[in-house]
Amino acid sequence: MSEALSTALPPVKRRNAELVMLVFAIGITLFAMVEASLTRNGEMPPNLFLYGGLFGGLSLLAHVFIRFFAPYADPLLLPLATMLNGLGIAMLWRLFEATGDTSRGSAMDQLILTAGSLVVFAAIVFFLKEPRVLQRYPYITALSAVLLLLLPLIPGLGMTINGARQWINLGVTSLQPSEFAKIALVIFLSGYMVTKRDVLSLVSRPLKIGPIKVLELPRMRDTAPMAVMWGFCIIVLVILMNDLGTSLLLFGTFLAMIYVATQRSSWIILGLSAFFGACALLYPFVPHFRTRVITWLDAFNPEVYCTDEILNNSTDAFCVQAGQNSQQLVQGLFAMGEGGILGAGLGGGKPGNVPEVQNDFIFSAFGEELGLTGLMVMLFALALLAQRGMRIALASRELFVKMFASGISFLIAFQSFVVIGGVTRVIPMTGATIPFVAKGGSALLSSWIMLALLIRMSNNARKPAPVAIQDEGATQVISR
Template sequence: MSSSNTTTITPQGAPNRRNTELFLLGFAVLIPIFAYANVGLALNGSLPAGMLAYGLGLGAMALIAHLAVRRFAPYSDPLLLPVASLLNGLGLVLIWRLDQSPLLKRLGQGTGASTQLMWSTLGIILFVCVLIFIKDHRVLQRYTYISMVVALVLLAAPAFFPARAESFGAKIWIYIGPYSIQPGEFVKIIIAIFFAGYLMVKRDALALASRRFMGLYLPRGRDLGPILVVWALSILILVFETDLGTSLLFFGLFVIMLYVATERTSWIVFGLLMSAGGAAVVASFEPHVHQRVVAWLDPMAIFGPHPPPGLISDQAAQALFAFGSGGVLGSGLGQGHSDLIKFAAKSDFILGTVGEELGLCGMMAVFVLYALLVQRGMRTALAARDPFGKLLAVGLSGAFALQVFIVAGGVMNLIPLTGMTMPFLAQGGSSVITNWALVAILLKISDTARRPAPAPAPTTDAEPTQVVRL
């Protein structure tokens, strides 16, 4: 039978959704530009002077990132880049809006948007470099144990540097002149690479159960070693660096990836019990962590006649006031008073501005964007064809989701405050650079997973056999 009647989709002819991505990027650029114009009209009654430069800069960054994806990851997910670009653009608008506050200008914090734009540009450069130099994500598996060493060095480094007054008790930054680096942001990618490589090899042993207790399969005693070591490291971070956010992220990431690798619910239960127990013990003797817990339990106590000793900040209460003032639709961009949160309004408490000026609807829209990014990352994990890629995509998506929950939960008083920043939205160079690299790695995994297999070589009809009669 002739093969001319069959249709084969070749890799060159397969849809790669890059035009869809470009179309969505147009909205991801236009929405922040309109928001920027809205802020200028609300504050001064005229369009901002730098609106054209801002629009061109944001559009150029999005176009460069798109061209890099089109060239080096043509079959990757079409939603990851537009969602990240939109969040980054909205973050720049919110930071610029707070720059205009007279209160923050008096505190010397009136140039955050220009600095953040510089860090965002560096993040796009790193994004392109990751796409170019990581030809295949599976090459990262070679550096499993090197990643562990690098992660431990980065985690321990801030403890050996003196904390400045602006650190407010937390040793999570390394200061180099006027700039600061937060190693914990880079660790979430590096440690995800280590966990993915380690669990890919050890998952069968960790999945074995010894006995059943109250409906849970308990792991064997010898397999508790890795989780006890990671738990001990997270507690040491909490003690020596008083960094509750990185400690929760570090341990939570390991538990998530361990559960995905083994499918044992018992690991989740053990993880929650150990994390809560360790944090409670440390909070009982570490003053900085104890202050965060006291502020979480009663954020309005600062305004009472007898505030608890050591409670010196009203940020948690001011954030709640901002959410309450916003209501459902918000006061409008540029018309709120979230600058009363003061020095952390652009970083830890950027969601306070979203809640007050965009209201509940704006908050839900922002959370939907974060959920979309996490969902596409998890979808990439499901589509990945190799176990390392699956675990790495789960780890990166889980780290991103955990960070969003930890920061949003702290600002909205669901959990104690941490020193972490909202991904893409808040001011912070280390954060925006790291998250662009995280998106680039997810795109490489997605590209490998969605890339069609090479078409088989065409077959030709066999020549008719000639029969020779004797």
Template sequence: MANPDVRPSVARLEPAPLPTGRNIELTLLAFAAVIVTGALVLVEINTAGGTEPARAITSLIYIGVAYLALLVVAHLAVRKWAPYADPLILPCVALLNGLGLVMIHRLDLAAQERAILLGNDIPTTLVTRQIAWTAVGLALFVGVLYLVRDHRTLARYSYTAGFVGLILLALPGLLPDAISEINGAKIWLRVGPFSIQPGEFAKILMIVFFAGFLTQKGELFRTAGRRFLGMEFPRARDLAPLLLIWGLSIVVLVLERDLGSSLLFFGIVLVMIYIATERVSWVVIGLSFFVGGAVIAYNLFSHVQARVQVWLDPFSDYDRAGYQIAQALFGLGTGGVGGTGLGAGRPDLVPFAATDFILSSLGEELGLIGLAAILVVYLVLITRGLRSAVAVRDSFGKLLASGLAFTIALQIFVVVGGSSKLIPLTGLTLPFLSYGGSSLVANYALIALLLRISNAARAPLPARAAPPRAPIAEAGTELVERPK
């Protein structure tokens, strides 16, 4: 006979822990390292590496080991401080950065070979500086992950970020040309041998500001106005913020002669307003402002006219103003579908091959197939950033992640369009691929913020303690009288 005091045990099912995705990230990072190492070996083989084995081994050890060490540091930082972050974002960045290092090294070898043939001094290698800037960028990347434990805390400092961003954006235009101008653009701060572009950091601060501003004042932009052509247009007094950023873009264009930054800032703000309001009328108004500003700038400023004329017909002034874009088009044409092979082309014939026209350098040696693969990696990076924006639970995080992801997308469109003669050249660089310290360091800070937001979006909600429940046999009963 069964003992009535012995109750059958009931197994409690504990929820399985959510996968963090860090092992997937580590596997993809290893895959990126294999691709970058293979590309570096091809460069050494095709640039007389077989006749100079010592140089090839030195390059592989120096660049390869430095690259792997930096990847390990980045992965460990994400694993410790953002364990639930998207596992695809960092591998995409690592692959792009690694391919950029390989191409910059390849251009260094071409510059050294030309210097030897002409009897000139051997130029300083750019890849050494780029590795150093990568280390600085990853140090800032780790610092952002460590200090910003919750992206929502940035909303408290949104106005401070906007004020500092405006100062950084306007400072080069107010300083003497000797300190701030390089190649006709006043976007630099030069102190001795060092130079930085404050605008690269200003864009992140301005995104933080507008994300906080639109979160607090979003109702202002959603206020119904007059209905026209099937759309709700805002009231005239509600257009002040858009007019302000439009005026700021024009001021940047005038003072700093930087068409790329003007386009970038205006595009970012316009997209963030659209995301906050979901009203097409803001896009229509913004594009109207853009067209009006473009017409005014073309009629008033000679450097804008020169950019447009070169865009329309670069071969009419091939030896001077049109030389850069013409050589870039020749490089893309030489690469064709399959490319000449890493180390087997002549990308050094294009001016600024490591910075503004690195897309042409990659297109010549990797071809259309290689460029398409690189653009797919960018597309994955942008998509994962936007996915984090959709998944995060707070409005500030949604706007911040959308602005950060769209910044990368707009830069890619502007650079690819300029290098392929789809749109006029603007002077922007490809994120993580092009040579340049300011862009690389700022973009690593941007990626750290994206990873912080994606960690918040994918992390499990804090578990709530369930109230103690009595066994059903001991539960009290209550008689409830049915109403008559």
């Protein structure tokens, strides 16, 4: 057998680098628990080795699984997710078990959910050898996404929590189907954009202001997909389900993916104009949406914040009529302001003053106790996850995988923005959760599913391509 035609060096697997970063991420989690316990109780946490053994063992098992079944995967993905997941467990431990108040949950519950999520993660990495096979079932995934989103509307099954109908009751627990619907929707959009990108890229005529061409408008008959998506997000999610967060997340991801496919900014402008125009028209008629906007714009108004005096003496107060108030938002802003640059230290603040701090407002708890520095680390980790996803999209050879990886990356980025933007009063609160960090099984499982898909796609994009070998006049194609 003669020498290989190509002398290029094979790609580096970088699994040892992943292991070092993973151990560092596990150490950050355990150190956070130790600091919180020493600050709160003046002693080491009694269950440190239990949490350390379980969380560290699960993370290392995930690394071993990747080492054998996805050896060329991006080495940054698992450590980043582990650090975010671990910080979430440490903060939940500080909020509940370090204070003795486990009525709203516990860190052990989150750890058990993490274990279940990692089982699903491993199954996807093992069984889904080629993510492009999902391209064969675009309409099945679209139908699945629609059914998942409509499940909370079924009487007796759907649940309304904090004004939004997002959950279904499974008896022993509840589930948020929209967390999985968004992944199914990205699969459908990836397949649809691959087949229709040339059609969607066509323009009818330019929009001009005098002699200046401002915008190249798409053909009217090609705007049907966006109209369907817009109608579903507005009519079903906003009007019927009061779910502004999922509506904004799904429609934003749709616009980002159609821009990636067509490179036409006109889709973004038309889509955003239609979405926010509809929101402005719906403002007087959808009470839950109007409540969200009022608590955002006028959060510090006493009648919107709802002091005890107003609650006790007035039946006309905004919070009495709407059933909500801006206390959570305002207390969260005060908590982040108290944190300053370096924070009060884990266990040194009072994040329990923020209602439902374990959910989407866990960001304010980190801001109070870790300060702006800790928040920047968390934001950097989330941004790096999205960036590595886009890098996978650029490195992939198949167009479907490019669209799929970019869609998952946009989901991570948009969901982080929607949550953090609501907590910091940049946009109205939406009720979503930060990927990997906040309490909740549905959100945590969907985050690990997205990570498994990125790891599988990165392994396929980074592994060496088949090379041609000359053998007695015949050409064979083998993989390194």
